[in-house]
Amino acid sequence: MVSDAGSDHDPLEVVDGRRKGGVARTITECVVKRSMQILLIGALFIGTAGAALAQKEFTYRTVATDLVIPWEIEFGPDGTLWTSERIGIMSRIDPENGTKKVILDRRDIVYTEQETGMLGFTWHPDFPDSPYVYIAYVGGKKSNFWRVVERYTYTNDTLHSPVELFRLDPAEVYHQGCRLDVGPDRKLWVTMGDSPGVDSAAADSTLIGKILRMNLDGSVPDDNPIPGLLMYSKGHRNVQGFTRLPNGNIWTSEHGNVTEDEVNLLQPNGNYGWPIVQGMCDDEEFEKPYCDSAGVIEPKWSSGNNGTVAPCGMQYYNHERYPVLKNSLLMTTLKNGTLFQFTLNEDGTDIVAVREHLQRSMGRMRDVAISPDGRIFLCTSNREPNTYNPFPLVDDDRIVELLPVEDSALAVYSGPDTVFTRARPGDEYYFPVVVSNTGTASYKINHVWDIEGDADIHNAQWRVPVVVAPGYSYGLDCLFQPKTEGTFTSTIRIVTDEIGLQDVILQGSTTVGLLKPSADTLTDGCTLGEESEIIVPFVNVGTDTITVTGAELGGYNADLFEIVTVETGVIEPDDVINVRLKFVATKPGAHLCEVKILSTSYRPATCVVICKSVTSVQETPAPYQFAIQPNPSIDAVSFVMPEDLVGGEVFVYDVMGALVWSTKVTSEHVIQWNGHRFDGTSVPAGSYVVSVRGTRGTSTMIMQRTGR
Numbered sequence: 001m002v003s004d005a006g007s008d009h010d011p012l013e014v015v016d017g018r019r020k021g022g023v024a025r026t027i028t029e030c031v032v033k034r035s036m037q038i039l040l041i042g043a044l045f046i047g048t049a050g051a052a053l054a055q056k057e058f059t060y061r062t063v064a065t066d067l068v069i070p071w072e073i074e075f076g077p078d079g080t081l082w083t084s085e086r087i088g089i090m091s092r093i094d095p096e097n098g099t100k101k102v103i104l105d106r107r108d109i110v111y112t113e114q115e116t117g118m119l120g121f122t123w124h125p126d127f128p129d130s131p132y133v134y135i136a137y138v139g140g141k142k143s144n145f146w147r148v149v150e151r152y153t154y155t156n157d158t159l160h161s162p163v164e165l166f167r168l169d170p171a172e173v174y175h176q177g178c179r180l181d182v183g184p185d186r187k188l189w190v191t192m193g194d195s196p197g198v199d200s201a202a203a204d205s206t207l208i209g210k211i212l213r214m215n216l217d218g219s220v221p222d223d224n225p226i227p228g229l230l231m232y233s234k235g236h237r238n239v240q241g242f243t244r245l246p247n248g249n250i251w252t253s254e255h256g257n258v259t260e261d262e263v264n265l266l267q268p269n270g271n272y273g274w275p276i277v278q279g280m281c282d283d284e285e286f287e288k289p290y291c292d293s294a295g296v297i298e299p300k301w302s303s304g305n306n307g308t309v310a311p312c313g314m315q316y317y318n319h320e321r322y323p324v325l326k327n328s329l330l331m332t333t334l335k336n337g338t339l340f341q342f343t344l345n346e347d348g349t350d351i352v353a354v355r356e357h358l359q360r361s362m363g364r365m366r367d368v369a370i371s372p373d374g375r376i377f378l379c380t381s382n383r384e385p386n387t388y389n390p391f392p393l394v395d396d397d398r399i400v401e402l403l404p405v406e407d408s409a410l411a412v413y414s415g416p417d418t419v420f421t422r423a424r425p426g427d428e429y430y431f432p433v434v435v436s437n438t439g440t441a442s443y444k445i446n447h448v449w450d451i452e453g454d455a456d457i458h459n460a461q462w463r464v465p466v467v468v469a470p471g472y473s474y475g476l477d478c479l480f481q482p483k484t485e486g487t488f489t490s491t492i493r494i495v496t497d498e499i500g501l502q503d504v505i506l507q508g509s510t511t512v513g514l515l516k517p518s519a520d521t522l523t524d525g526c527t528l529g530e531e532s533e534i535i536v537p538f539v540n541v542g543t544d545t546i547t548v549t550g551a552e553l554g555g556y557n558a559d560l561f562e563i564v565t566v567e568t569g570v571i572e573p574d575d576v577i578n579v580r581l582k583f584v585a586t587k588p589g590a591h592l593c594e595v596k597i598l599s600t601s602y603r604p605a606t607c608v609v610i611c612k613s614v615t616s617v618q619e620t621p622a623p624y625q626f627a628i629q630p631n632p633s634i635d636a637v638s639f640v641m642p643e644d645l646v647g648g649e650v651f652v653y654d655v656m657g658a659l660v661w662s663t664k665v666t667s668e669h670v671i672q673w674n675g676h677r678f679d680g681t682s683v684p685a686g687s688y689v690v691s692v693r694g695t696r697g698t699s700t701m702i703m704q705r706t707g708r
Contacts, residue, residue, distance in 0.1 A: 056324055057405035057442055058357055059469040063377065064098035065395035068381040068659070068678050072120050072179075072313070073369040073399060077127055081369060081377060081399065085119025085138035086110075087662065087678045090135065090159060093399065095377065104135075104152065104159035107649075108664040111138050111145040113680040114385075116171070119178035124216065125186055132216075133159055136178040136190060138171050142674065147171040149180070149190055149218070165218030166230075168207055172196065173680075179242040179313075187221055188214050189232070191239035191252070194274065201274045202235045202294070209236050209274060211252070211266065225269035235272040235296065241314030241331055245348045253311035253331050254299075261308045262299035262483060263331065263342060265349060270297045279304070300351050301342060310334035312381075313367030321374030322404060332365035334367070334381060339365060339402075359444070361467045362400060363391035376402040390432055390475035399456075405441050405470065412439030413468075413499040421457075422512040422602035423480045430460060432475025433504055436496065437468040443498040444468075448476055453490025456482045457508040480508040487511075495601070514542030515571070515599055517607035521687055526585050528613045533564070534581040536595050536607050539574065546571045549597040551579050555594040555655045556689045560584065561609070571599075581623045585613030590702040592687060594655045607686050608655050610702055623697035624648075628690060639671040639690065650692035652703070655687050665694075675705065 068087040071095075076082040080092040081291035088110030092101045102632050110118050124132035131154045138147050146169035150160040165188070173194030182188055194201040194209035201209025204226065213232040216223050220230055241253030241263075249265040260279030264272055271294050273281070279302035281291035290296065303309050314331045329342040329351075337360040343353040368383035378401045382392035417437035423429040437443060444467065448461040460479040482488060487509045494502040518537045526532035540546050551566045560583060567577040579595055590612045597605040627640040639650055648665040650674070660677055676682055688703045 023200040031306040056355075057409070058402045058591065059360065059405055059442060060358070060378070060402050062098075062395070062400050063095055064093050064100060064399040065397075065398040067379070069117065069366075069381055069383050070399065071118065071366060071381075072396055073377060073379050074121070075369055075371050077123070077418050079371075082121065083399070084118045084121055084378070086119070087112055088118045088137070088355075088490060088664075089544050090118065090121065090133075092157075095371065095375070095401070098399070101157065102152070103157055106137065106139075106583050107662060108666045108668075109139045111140050111142070113142070113174040113676070115176055116173050117678075119176055120180040120191075122180040122182050122188075125182050125184075128154070131155060131217070134165070134180050134182070135159075136176075136180055138176065140171075141672075143665065145171055147178070149188075151216075166190065166212075166214065166336070168192070168195075168493060173358070175238040177236070177239050179240060181242050181244065182216070183244055183250070186216065188216055188218075189242065190214070190666070191236070191242055194236065196237075199275065201237065202271060202276070204229060204231060204234065207231075210234050211236060211239060211242075232268060233266055233272060233275075235270075235274045237274040240312045243314045243316045243329065245316050246318075247348055249348045250318070251300075251314065251329055253314045255310060257301065258307045259303070259305045259307060261303040261311050263301040263311070263314075263329070263351065264297070264299050267297055271295055271564050272297055272299075278302075301354065309336045309338065309340075310364075311340070312365065315368050315370050317370060317374075317376070321372030322376070325376075330368050330370075330376070332368050332378060334364040334366065336360060337363050337365050339368065339378065355440065357467075358442070358469060359465045359467045360463060361442075361469050361472065362398070363387060363393075366397075378402070383678065389430065389477050392513055408498065409441035409470070410439045411437055411441040411443035411468075411470070411498045413443060413496070413502060414438050414500060415494070416504060418505040418507060419478070420507045420509075421480055422509050423482055424512060425482050425484055425510055428479065428481045430477055430479050433478055433492070433506075434473050434475050435502075436473040436587075437470050440470050441498070442467050442469050443496050445474075445476070445494055445496050447493075447495040449493045449495065451491050451493045451503070452508070454488040455490075456480065457488045457490050457506045459492045480505055482508060482510050485510045497628050511544045512602040513540055513544040513546035513571070513573070513600060514603060515539070515546050515548070515577075515597055515601035515605035516541050517595075517605065519607070520577075521608045521610060523610045523612065524581060524635055526611050527611050528585050528588055530584070532583045532585075532611065534583060534609060534611070536579040536581065536609060537576050538579070538597055538605055538607070539576045540571045540601075542573060542602070546599050546601050548577060548597060550598045551580075552596050552598060553593050554596060554657075555592060555608070556653055556657045557591040558593040559656075560586065560591055560592045566597075581609065583611050585611065587706070588613050590656060592689065592702060624694060624699040626690075626693050626699065626701070628693050629637045631701075632706045633675070634706055635675055637673045637675060637703070639673065639692075641665055641669045641671060641692065643669055645669070645692065645694050648692060651691040651693070653689040653691065654683075655689075657689075660688065692706035 044193045072084045088107040090104035118137040121135045124130040149166040150162040153161045172195040175196045177193035179191045190212040192210045200206040210231045211233045212230040218296045238255040239252045254262040273296040274651035276290045277287045281287045312332045315326045331340040339357040341355040342351045363382040369377045380397045382396040445466040448459045450458045457480045460477040548568045562578040562582045592610045595607045629638045652661040692699045
């Protein structure tokens with residue numbers, strides 16, 4: 001079988017379902033985030049590619065933004081995109097304009113750490129006449145959490161009245177599986193990851209590492225492969241893709257360990273090998289004897305021994321809208337951010353060709369949905385801890401729609417010929433070389449090489465290939481890590497199929513101007529309704545001059561502050577400049593904004609300003625009185641809520657107004673927060689806004705997080 005998954009001139013070969021050739025994928029994830037500002041970008045180079053091949057290329061448009069790790073998207077019977085977000089929310093999203101309507105909020109019970117949260121869902125086969133929706137999630141608390149499938153009733157644009165059908169207790173934070181499907185057999189199918197309890201995946205007596213088939217009430221069907229068991233197949237590590245062909249064939253996608261992701265054709269009572277076998281039965285000592293004795297079913301495709309791509313959602317496509325995709329499985333991947341196309345044979349039992357679309361163009365791809373009229377939608381998963389530069393973008397996570405590229409379209413490369421940056425000896429600063437595509441066809445970056453120059457400044461873009469879609473940009477990672485004082489220069493080469501070779505000069509200097517606020521946080525008092533003036537000082541603590549051109553305000557209450565004056569110009573080392581603000585408190589409480597200096601400082605110069613308003617007359621009480629204990633805090637925090645806030649919500653925002661964490665208030669009035677974001681990572685030290693919302697209005701308080 002031959003695949004054109006690589007370049008059009010050098011296709012990847014697929015032999016016995018396994019990829020050969022191509023770029024080996026390193027498993028180690030980048031753990032250092034880019035923190036460097038680009039100070040100077042030289043002149044742009046413009047290049048034009050030849051015509052794109054007919055009906056092979058796609059670009060995309062953004063449909064919805066600011067989602068929090070969407071896990072599944074599916075077209076509902078009402079024509080909207082039903083979406084689950086791992087934080088515990090189900091929504092309906094208009095595919096035309098991205099308007100979002102929340103129809104279920106289970107943040108009070110959904111447990112979010114690593115791979116847990118609200119996951120897959122599906123509908124009753126007679127929906128909406130039988131108005132039931134089946135949802136899988138991990139619920140509970142850190143001390144006790146479980147995996148559950150519940151049936152909800154959908155009326156008046158709301159999901160309610162949950163009925164538990166299945167529970168795995170206890171659960172683990174990894175390898176959930178949890179794709180759901182209801183087939184023509186009117187049975188509910190549930191994929192179950194190994195949790196990871198690898199020794200149990202092949203055992204009939206356990207529920208983990210299986211694909212389950214149950215009646216719509218959660219009971220065991222009489223016609224299951226093994227009487228009395230929910231198990232339909234076993235030996236699975238973590239199945240996250242599940243799709244059914246019109247002829248009844250079921251295909252799945254499955255995460256490998258460090259090699260051998262799989263695409264499988266599902267068989268009743270099939271054993272797919274895990275944990276003894278990964279991918280093909282090709283290990284003479286361990287795998288082949290087990291395969292022969294246990295009747296292991298080999299995958300129809302695997303990622304091979306070069307690594308994994310982290311396969312996720314999968315759909316079967318056979319619509320006339322995009323003929324090039326007909327009779328294909330479309331599979332999203334997380335690690336290499338690619339939409340895989342597996343073209344099937346006529347009876348849908350084997351893969352005859354593999355092609356990869358839009359590699360890494362939008363980051364981690366979580367799921368794919370197909371509309372009744374053949375449109376294709378994808379969702380990203382870039383707000384997880386294992387994302388990679390240049391993601392997440394400011395509007396992640398997103399839902400996008402694929403759009404076709406005309407066969408006569410041209411790709412136009414636009415990028416710098418020189419990038420200049422600064423760092424101090426001993427620093428490790430990642431910075432981007434931003435390349436763009438101003439044309440109407442995509443181009444693919446196959447390699448980025450260091451070709452000459454100093455080793456202290458060099459390419460760090462090991463994730464290739466990268467597709468730059470029309471109208472989009474991509475920041476290629478580079479690293480400046482000077483060991484001594486001085487100026488450093490090197491040249492990188494960007495290798496593309498369509499544009500050819502593009503060289504970029506990297507220049508780094510250890511002579512830096514560094515502007516810092518006199519304090520990271522400045523707190524002042526003010527009187528309600530009266531104008532206050534606040535002076536925010538900054539000092540150049542670097543070894544070079546800095547040019548200050550202005551300042552800007554951002555953050556949670558930026559609209560209440562106004563910049564009066566900024567001392568601009570050339571700032572010598574040790575010199576101080578002041579930003580003068582005006583503030584009028586329109587309501588009692590604490591209000592904050594972030595002041596950012598626009599300058600040539602090699603690190604951003606920002607200061608958080610907090611104004612606490614008081615009155616000389618009787619204040620109107622805040623809608624809700626609540627407490628934060630302790631405050632400041634290092635680890636866990638308790639939010640003590642008023643008793644009449646049932647049905648309200650608690651939100652935690654950073655100083656720029658980005659949502660960090662939220663939950664729903666039910667009967668418990670002391671809410672515990674572990675100090676982690678939705679993705680399970682700890683929030684850094686700094687100032688945060690806690691907002692409590694209910695029927696009477698909104699109350700806010702400032703919360704301080706300190707380092708250890």
